Amino acid sequence: MATPVYLLPGDEVPSDRLPPTSNAPLRLGPGLRLLSKSHSRSTKAAPSDHVIVATEAGLLKTDLKRNAASVLTFPNRRYIATPNDLVIAQIHHSSQDYFHCMVTPHAPHALLGQLAFEGATKKTRPMLKQGDLVYARVLSVGVGAGAEVELACVNPATGKAEPGGLGPLTGGMVFDVSVGTAARLMKGSSASAANQQDPVDGLVVLEELGKKLESIGGFEIAVGRNGKVWVDCSNGGDSAIRATVAIGRCLTMIDDHDLSPIDQKKAIARILKEMKLDL
Amino acid sequence: MSKEAPLSLAERDFILDAVREGVRLDGREVDQLRPLRISFGREYGHVKVQLGKTSLVSRISAEVTKPRDDRPFDGVFNIAMELTAMGSPAWENGRQGELEPYVTHVLDRVIRHSNALDTESLCILKGVSCWSIRADVHVTDYDGNLIDAACIGIMAGLQHFRRPDAVVKDGQVIVYGVEERVPVPLNITHKPLSVTFHTFCDGKRVVYDATRKEEQASEGDLVMGINNAGDLCFVSKFAGAPVDAMTLITRSSVALNKVKEINGMIDKALQSDLAERAKKGLAEESRAENDRIIA
Amino acid sequence: MNPPDNGVASFQPVHRPDGSATYTCPLTGFNVLGAVNAPIELPARRDALKPEEATLEVFVKPATSSPAVGERYVEGILRNLLGAIILGREKGFPRRGVVLTLAVLEGGDSKATGRGSSYLTLLPALLHTALLALLSASVPMSMYFTTTIIAVTPSGEIICKPSIKDADEAASVHVLAFSSKGHLLLTESEGSFDFDTWEKVHDRALTICHLPEEASAGNGKVEYAVGSTWQKWLAESVEDYIGFKYAYEFA
Numbered sequence: 001m002a003t004p005v006y007l008l009p010g011d012e013v014p015s016d017r018l019p020p021t022s023n024a025p026l027r028l029g030p031g032l033r034l035l036s037k038s039h040s041r042s043t044k045a046a047p048s049d050h051v052i053v054a055t056e057a058g059l060l061k062t063d064l065k066r067n068a069a070s071v072l073t074f075p076n077r078r079y080i081a082t083p084n085d086l087v088i089a090q091i092h093h094s095s096q097d098y099f100h101c102m103v104t105p106h107a108p109h110a111l112l113g114q115l116a117f118e119g120a121t122k123k124t125r126p127m128l129k130q131g132d133l134v135y136a137r138v139l140s141v142g143v144g145a146g147a148e149v150e151l152a153c154v155n156p157a158t159g160k161a162e163p164g165g166l167g168p169l170t171g172g173m174v175f176d177v178s179v180g181t182a183a184r185l186m187k188g189s190s191a192s193a194a195n196q197q198d199p200v201d202g203l204v205v206l207e208e209l210g211k212k213l214e215s216i217g218g219f220e221i222a223v224g225r226n227g228k229v230w231v232d233c234s235n236g237g238d239s240a241i242r243a244t245v246a247i248g249r250c251l252t253m254i255d256d257h258d259l260s261p262i263d264q265k266k267a268i269a270r271i272l273k274e275m276k277l278d279l
Numbered sequence: 280m281s282k283e284a285p286l287s288l289a290e291r292d293f294i295l296d297a298v299r300e301g302v303r304l305d306g307r308e309v310d311q312l313r314p315l316r317i318s319f320g321r322e323y324g325h326v327k328v329q330l331g332k333t334s335l336v337s338r339i340s341a342e343v344t345k346p347r348d349d350r351p352f353d354g355v356f357n358i359a360m361e362l363t364a365m366g367s368p369a370w371e372n373g374r375q376g377e378l379e380p381y382v383t384h385v386l387d388r389v390i391r392h393s394n395a396l397d398t399e400s401l402c403i404l405k406g407v408s409c410w411s412i413r414a415d416v417h418v419t420d421y422d423g424n425l426i427d428a429a430c431i432g433i434m435a436g437l438q439h440f441r442r443p444d445a446v447v448k449d450g451q452v453i454v455y456g457v458e459e460r461v462p463v464p465l466n467i468t469h470k471p472l473s474v475t476f477h478t479f480c481d482g483k484r485v486v487y488d489a490t491r492k493e494e495q496a497s498e499g500d501l502v503m504g505i506n507n508a509g510d511l512c513f514v515s516k517f518a519g520a521p522v523d524a525m526t527l528i529t530r531s532s533v534a535l536n537k538v539k540e541i542n543g544m545i546d547k548a549l550q551s552d553l554a555e556r557a558k559k560g561l562a563e564e565s566r567a568e569n570d571r572i573i574a
Numbered sequence: 575m576n577p578p579d580n581g582v583a584s585f586q587p588v589h590r591p592d593g594s595a596t597y598t599c600p601l602t603g604f605n606v607l608g609a610v611n612a613p614i615e616l617p618a619r620r621d622a623l624k625p626e627e628a629t630l631e632v633f634v635k636p637a638t639s640s641p642a643v644g645e646r647y648v649e650g651i652l653r654n655l656l657g658a659i660i661l662g663r664e665k666g667f668p669r670r671g672v673v674l675t676l677a678v679l680e681g682g683d684s685k686a687t688g689r690g691s692s693y694l695t696l697l698p699a700l701l702h703t704a705l706l707a708l709l710s711a712s713v714p715m716s717m718y719f720t721t722t723i724i725a726v727t728p729s730g731e732i733i734c735k736p737s738i739k740d741a742d743e744a745a746s747v748h749v750l751a752f753s754s755k756g757h758l759l760l761t762e763s764e765g766s767f768d769f770d771t772w773e774k775v776h777d778r779a780l781t782i783c784h785l786p787e788e789a790s791a792g793n794g795k796v797e798y799a800v801g802s803t804w805q806k807w808l809a810e811s812v813e814d815y816i817g818f819k820y821a822y823e824f825a
Contacts, residue, residue, distance in 0.1 A: 320605070320679065320680050321603065321680060322680055325679070325680055332589050334588060336607075336677070336679050338637050338638045338679070339638075340637075340638035340639075359640065361635070361640075363633060363635060363675045363677070364591070364609065364611055364633070364673045364675045365588070365590075365591060365594070365607070365609035365675040365677060366590060367590050368590065368591065368592075368611040368614055368673075371616075371618060372631065372633035372673065372675060373633065374618065413638060413639075415637065415638050415639075417607075417635065417637075417677045417679065419587075419588050419607060419609075419677070420588040420589050420590050421590060422589070422590070
């Protein structure tokens with residue numbers, strides 16, 4: 001494996017570490033930008049007169065299949081809305097056409113159309129009140145300075161809640177994790193169907209909890225890219241609350257400590273034992 | 280001043296349901312303190328307090344000033360706490376929120392007004408000069424129970440701090456440098472600490488050392504200031520449903536145990552720091568002093 | 575052995591802010607904790623916000639006193655330098671605030687943090703902490719910088735990385751900051767000196783901060799044995815942390 005490339009703001013991305021230029025255009029993720037080269041000092045530069053420069057510190061990650069390059073930044077950063085991200089938003093207030101939602105605290109509200117739900121009409125739209133939660137997709141983030149983030153719980157093309165599970169979240173509990181952990185959890189849950197064995201992005205926590213808590217009825221989970229994880233164990237009967245707390249503690253634990261898959265399993269076993277759930 | 284982002288209904292309901300079952304989000308018992316770590320910086324009176332995810336730094340400093348006209352025999356002691364955006368994004372730099380005056384008030388009551396620091400011992404020359412002791416509290420991370428954490432920080436700082444020695448010679452005040460004379464500890468009369476409970480379910484459930492989310496879900500707080508001897512120097516309960524007298528009494532005995540436990544932890548931290556300093560040869564000053572006495 | 579190293583930096587010492595870092599300077603003993611919240615809404619400053627850009631707020635809190643004129647002055651220096659390199663028009667940033675809070679937790683000599691004394695000895699520690707905190711909050715920037723302090727003794731000798739005592743006794747004290755490309759970004763000087771001295775100070779500071787490509791590629795040993803350059807130190811600090819956080823990427 002090639003040596004990792006660490007970038008600091010202003011650093012040029014070495015052109016030999018980018019996906020080879022093919023017909024498809026190169027996709028740049030956040031933290032990278034294209035600059036035209038004004039003074040070409042080094043002679044071995046690529047023939048193109050453009051360079052890709054980092055704006056954020058982190059590890060260069062390239063995806064050859066998607067022909068994309070991005071920067072893996074500090075995982076504790078604040079969430080910035082990006083189209084197609086799935087987020088857990090909290091209703092702040094509602095107006096004629098929109099629910100005004102909080103995606104990140106102390107940031108401007110995002111807008112969620114009153115009718116942007118599966119099968120919603122003027123009569124059947126959900127009546128959400130302040131403090132209710134929704135699982136939504138970022139529809140657009142707008143352009144320019146006054147840009148507003150718009151959310152939707154429905155795919156506007158099909159009128160269905162796609163991917164499944166979008167819409168109001170009732171009951172359960174929300175836990176806060178870092179944006180980096182949320183991204184890893186999400187990747188894991190989307191890939192888990194394919195290969196159950198390998199940990200995705202080094203996380204085994206959801207698979208492990210799923211196995212261990214199956215006997216009490218399992219749990220439902222929704223991960224928001226904005227660093228929120230919604231958990232519901234309402235099938236758990238008497239142990240529902242303890243199971244939810246245990247899941248929350250496991251999430252906080254993997255967020256606070258960088259544990260190997262083996263240590264994660266050990267810590268999960270310990271927490272479940274402490275919560276008297278190791279049946 | 281913007282407030283902390285409100286809890287979602289799901290969070291509030293869940294925390295309340297859990298408290299009803301006696302379960303807390305971090306798996307603690309209702310009367311259990313979060314892991315507490317007290318450590319000291321290089322300078323005297325520099326304390327780092329880590330209480331779960333709440334952390335703060337307290338700094339004690341001393342300077343020579345003129346005593347107040349109405350209290351010529353007393354030194355000055357002040358607690359300065361300014362909440363910055365470091366502790367929570369809800370706090371704005373340079374703007375006072377609701378929390379800051381409240382916490383400062385309680386700290387003032389528990390530590391300053393209970394005379395934990397003997398201010399008379401700070402007098403150098405009557406009506407002319409005295410020591411002014413200042414406790415700065417820098418809140419670096421806020422996850423609930425700021426009052427208790429700040430109390431621990433200030434009390435540990437006062438016990439750790441050493442002020443320069445000063446003497447009066449022929450009506451002149453001479454302040455010795457730290458290199459010249461062993462700096463002297465402050466005169467602590469007693470060691471009060473605050474113990475903060477939060478009430479839930481119409482005052483039926485009382486929880487100790489609440490996290491930020493628990494604080495937000497609670498009805499109100501119940502603060503007690505107690506020292507090791509069990510002297511109650513402060514009680515407040517400003518909000519929430521009434522708590523019956525028996526609960527208050529049982530809580531105060533819980534509080535006394537907590538204060539003893541925490542004071543024990545402070546003592547232990549102080550002793551190990553002192554031992555560390557001695558080992559590192561930072562006690563050279565005292566050796567130099569001994570040499571001088573012998574000579 | 576090389577002169578004392580560049581000090582200890584650590585990322586994310588606290589949880590609440592979007593980015594945070596501490597830095598301890600070994601020679602002056604300054605220990606600074608920096609926190610960044612960005613991009614966030616500044617409700618009270620709504621009318622003062624620039625419509626197209628992010629607004630940078632800098633707040634410096636001294637260890638044992640209330641903030642006063644000296645802090646306001648360094649805040650201005652920091653705001654000018656950082657405001658120039660932060661890309662305030664990137665997505666999510668216009669009309670929002672980048673709030674930088676720096677708390678001086680421990681300051682060299684207690685004398686050094688007293689009123690009326692020079693702020694230059696503290697400035698490099700503040701600048702480095704601010705940069706580390708901004709990096710950890712992933713605030714987009716066009717470049718990064720490194721900075722150093724240099725003292726010139728009355729006899730004209732140049733002292734790199736002076737202690738507080740050295741700075742007190744010096745004829746002049748200079749703080750310089752260079753961009754990652756080696757351009758001069760900031761110069762603050764105090765005391766009396768002539769232009770030739772400043773030129774010498776500048777050249778010396780550049781070699782301390784910025785590792786020229788030729789030198790790194792060349793004979794391996796850099797002529798001035800000043801430990802590692804600030805640039806190398808900064809890059810290594812970031813690599814250590816990021817490498818640790820993303821260890822699973824290499825598994």
